[in-house]
Amino acid sequence: xxxxxxxxxxxxxxxxxxxxxxxxxxxxxxxxxxxxxxxxxxxxxxxxxxxxxxxxxxxxxxxxxxxxxxxxxxxxxxxxxxxxxxxxxxxxxxxxxxxxxxxxxxxxxxxxxxxxxxxxxxxxxxxxxxxxxxxxxxxxxxxxxxxxxxxxxxxxxxxxxxxxxxxxxxxxxxxxxxxxxxxxxxxxxxxx
Numbered sequence: 001x002x003x004x005x006x007x008x009x010x011x012x013x014x015x016x017x018x019x020x021x022x023x024x025x026x027x028x029x030x031x032x033x034x035x036x037x038x039x040x041x042x043x044x045x046x047x048x049x050x051x052x053x054x055x056x057x058x059x060x061x062x063x064x065x066x067x068x069x070x071x072x073x074x075x076x077x078x079x080x081x082x083x084x085x086x087x088x089x090x091x092x093x094x095x096x097x098x099x100x101x102x103x104x105x106x107x108x109x110x111x112x113x114x115x116x117x118x119x120x121x122x123x124x125x126x127x128x129x130x131x132x133x134x135x136x137x138x139x140x141x142x143x144x145x146x147x148x149x150x151x152x153x154x155x156x157x158x159x160x161x162x163x164x165x166x167x168x169x170x171x172x173x174x175x176x177x178x179x180x181x182x183x184x185x186x187x188x189x190x191x192x
Contacts, residue, residue, distance in 0.1 A: 002160050008036035009164035016168055019131065020175030022077040022182065027064035031057060037161075044156055047111050048101060048121040055125055063132030070134065079183040082130070082137050090126055090137075097122040116152050120145055136183060139176035146172055 011033035018026035038053035070077055082090070102118035105111040127141035146169035153162040 004036060005040055005158065005160035005164075008033050008040060009160055009167075011036065012164060013167055013171070016171045016175070020171055020178050022079075022179070024064065024067045024071060024077070027060050027067070030060045034060065040158075040161070044158060045110060045112050046117055046156065047109055048105055048114070048117040052121040052124055056128060059125075059128045059132055063128075066132050067134075078134055079136050079179045080134055081183070082135050087137060090130070094122050094126050094141075097125075112156060113152055116148065120149050120152060123148075136176070136179045139172055139179060142172040143169065143176065 011029045015026045015029035015033055018029065034053040034056040038050050038057075041047075041050035041053065067077055098115070098119045101122060102115040105114035105118055111117060123141050123145045127138045127145060130138035130141065146165050149165045150162055150169070153159075153165060
């Protein structure tokens with residue numbers, strides 16, 4: 001499986017680098033990567049992560065459409081911030097979804113790490129939605145997801161995927177800095 005892991009990992013790294021650069025072409029690489037990771041995670045019995053890839057497929061199609069409209073309407077991918085109250089609502093939603101999904105995975109499956117896997121999955125869902133909506137806070141969630149996922153995948157001996165998340169952590173930190181810089185500098189033509 002490590003060859004397939006390596007290909008999927010490379011696709012996701014390219015995807016995230018393109019996201020950090022606010023390039024709409026990130027979505028083509030994301031779609032190919034999530035399809036491969038769905039297969040990998042299913043066979044590793046990380047069912048939340050396997051199902052998450054199906055969600056990522058749908059949300060990447062949505063994001064591609066949303067970003068396309070943004071470029072057509074404004075000529076760029078604009079970076080926006082959430083309202084403080086919205087941040088708390090999203091964090092509460094992540095916690096509630098993690099508790100519910102973790103319980104379901106624990107109770108009804110042979111999931112290896114049901115609670116940890118659920119937390120990574122639910123925070124990833126929130127981060128991906130926020131990314132699709134061009135909210136800068138997506139990077140903070142991705143940084144948290146990457147840190148937790150590194151340990152989880154190491155526990156499951158998915159070393160290529162673990163290494164991927166180390167790289168994704170670095171790219172997420174870079175993405176946060178780049179999006180903050182774009183927010184401060186105002187309109188440009190990145191992402192076209």
